Amino acid sequence: MLATAPTADGAPGSTAASSRTETPVASTSPITDVVETQVSLRVPLPVSAGIRPERCDRLSYLRYRSASGPASSAAADRILVAQPGILEGAGAFDSVARNTVRAAAEQGRHIEFWALDRRSNCLEDNTGIASGDTGKAVDYYYGGREVNGRTFSGFVTSDQAGWLAEVGLEQTVRDQYDLLAAELPDQRLRKQKVLCGGHSLGGVLTGVFATWDFDGNPATTADAGYNQCAGYFALDTTISTSLDDLQGNDGDMNGGLLPERTVPDTGLGLTVVRAGLRTGVLPRFLGLPVVLNPETMNLLAIGGLAARNAPDAESALLDSVPSNVNLETTARTLFSKDAGVFLTGRPTIRDFRLTNAAVLGAFVDDNSAPLAFLHSSVGLFDSPGGGRIVDKEFPVSNDVQGSPALFGSELKAIPDEPDGPLYTWRNFDRVGAPDDPVHRSENGTPFTTAAKEVTDIRELARSLSEQPLDFTEDYFPTxxxxxxxxxxxxxxxxxxxxxxxxxANPRITFVAGDGILADHVPEDENPVILPGYQHLDVLTAAPVQNGGGREQISVRLSAFADRP
Structure with a gap:
């Protein structure tokens, strides 16, 4: 197909041959009446962006539609277009997309869900994970193994990604506009059928998109962002143009969406910051020496693959990857019972017998992981052999909670018998079951209850490892x-x-009741509060919840899409 591409300076108006591909995505999801494809269009960056891989001149998204619905997007009743949050890729939307498309189809409406992928994801190499084999994946990334005729060339460094210094707010919203214009050339059709929204930072990007002028002439409005949308949806965020709108009464900047000092408070302004990015004085993509960087996020996907393939098998993952400073310090940060264990490094996570599901739960569950914006409610550690599960007092104590926006508010638990019995994972729908031993904090309070658990760890593992466009965004542009x-x-x-x-358009706002924004969303948003949900649960929650009820985002979002 031919599509319109921007000119060299990024302005609309010229045309260029632009290939479009749409590839079926094979999925093991239990929701089989939803068709998923990966769509990719060639929409080159401006020449001024500099040298970059050819694949970075493409825009991609995951398209979800009902198997019983029309094959043409233009014939769909509605199209929901979602911007990912920070450090997040299109694959993160898999569950909410499937659930929402199915909920609409049950009411006789055929909607589509488009999960957008930002350009920076073109730097990721998912070849090893896409093999579907945990051993092959580890050998590909760490052992020089060839997979599908390719060998891993290493994780990209900031010096190798100079072009990312040009991928900012304007390019990001321009990419969404160009993609919509290419896929739905009739602006009147976009205004009638497209609902724009996102998760986390994606709400702010949607707000910016809605107010942006795309043709350089404020007097014309057909090109205005809000006239590409019939409505807005916000998933644990708000549709706004400033992160300050998410600042809570406790002073935590933007509700924990971003570190408070991502931009140094120098007062030097936009010009100097951009110069720092272009010269490499500032890193071109966000990352930390440990915990949050391309290698550790890639390991999370491998962990998802292991938990997807063999959730109840004893994990060998951490014994199979190298013992480098990054991975060891990350494991120590995520899996230390207290400050003493963190400082001494003993015992390490390698000293415990854990199933693959338990390893994944340790890294992402709200009763285990320290960072709130990574939290899902997927269950709790268990041990049929009677292994102790105790309070996790690092990085903050269960007795004295730190900032909920940073660490969350749930009690943290951790296995306490290295070289002991096998620790398993009790999935979300088994918490509170007759065989649940109800693991408790030192003060007698259960670490969790069925009402606090909403996401199936098996489906989270699938979303982390099965999608051709990754769940995470390893190279988020600074x-x-x-x-x-x-x-x-x-x-x-x-x-x-x-x-x-x-x-200008109607909106619906969903807020995770136990998440980082629970006390930050303005009351005039009239948000739908979701009890027990954490920040990622709004994307990953199971279609049937504990107690038998339907997952409410999919039900209400599909109903919102049905509005005139």
Whole structure:
């Protein structure tokens, strides 16, 4: 197919041959009446972006539609287009997309869900994970093994990604506009059928998109972002143009969506920050020496693969990867019972017998993992052999909670018998079952209850490892977040021409009841509060919840899409 591409300076108006591909995605999801494809279009970056891999001149998304619905997107009743959050890729939307498309089909409506992938994801090499074999994946990334004729060339460094210094707020919203214009050339059809939204940071990106002027002429409005959408949806976020809108009464900046000082408080402004990115003084993508960087996020996907293939088998994953400083310190940060264990490094996670599901749960569950914006409610550790499960007092104590926006508010638990019995994982729907031993904190309070658990760890593992477009975003562009935090600078502010765009269309807002934004969303948003949900649960929650009820985002979002 031919599609419109931007000119060299990024402005619309010229045409260029632009290949479009749509590839079926094989899935093991139990929801089999939803068709998933990967769509990719060639939409080149401006020449000024500099040298980059050819694959980075493409835009991609995951398209979900009902198997009984029309094959053409233009014939769908509605199309939901979702922007991912920070450090997040299109694959993270798999569960909520399937659940919502199915819920609409049950009511006789055929909607589509498009999960967008940002350009930076083109830097990821998912070849090893896509093999579907945990051993092959580890050998591919760490042993020089060839998979499908390819060998791993290493994780990309900031110096190798100079072009990311040009991928900021303007390019990100332009990419969404260009993709919509290419896939649905009739603007009137977009205005009638497209619902724009996102998760976490994706809500702010949607707000910016809604107010943006795309043709450089404020007097014309057919190109305005809000006129590409019939409505907005917010998944644990708000549709706004500033992270300040998510600042809570406790002073935690943006509800924990981003570190408070992602941009140094230098007062130097946009020009100097961009110069720092272009020269490499500032890193071109976000990352930390441990916990959050391309290698550790890639390991999370491998962990998802292991838990998907053999959830109840004793894990050998951490014994099979190298013992480098990054992985060892990350494991110590995520799996230390207290400060003493963290400082001494003994015992390590390698000293415990854990199933593959238990390893994954340790890294992402709200009763285990320390970082709230990574939390899902997927169950709890268990041990049929009677192994002790005790309070996890690092990095904050269960007695004295730290910032909920950073660490969450749930009691943390951890296995306590190295070289002892096998520790398993009690899935979300087995918490509170007759055979549940009800593991308790030292003060006698259960670490969790059925009402606090909403996501199936097997489906989370599948989403982490099965999607051709990754669940995580290993190379999140620093410029995107610096632009957002400096959005009041004149160069950016003058692009947000259509301030009325934020209120021009109806919206629906969902808030995780136990998540990082529970106390941060303005009351005038009239949010749908989801009890027991954490920040990622709004994307991953199971279609049938504990107690037998339907998952409410899919039910209510599909109903919202059915509005005139």
């Amino acid at each position: 410029r995107l977040v610096t632009d957002i935090q400096l959005i009041d600078e004149p160069e950016l502010a003058r692009k947000l021409v259509h301030k009325n765009g934020l209120t």
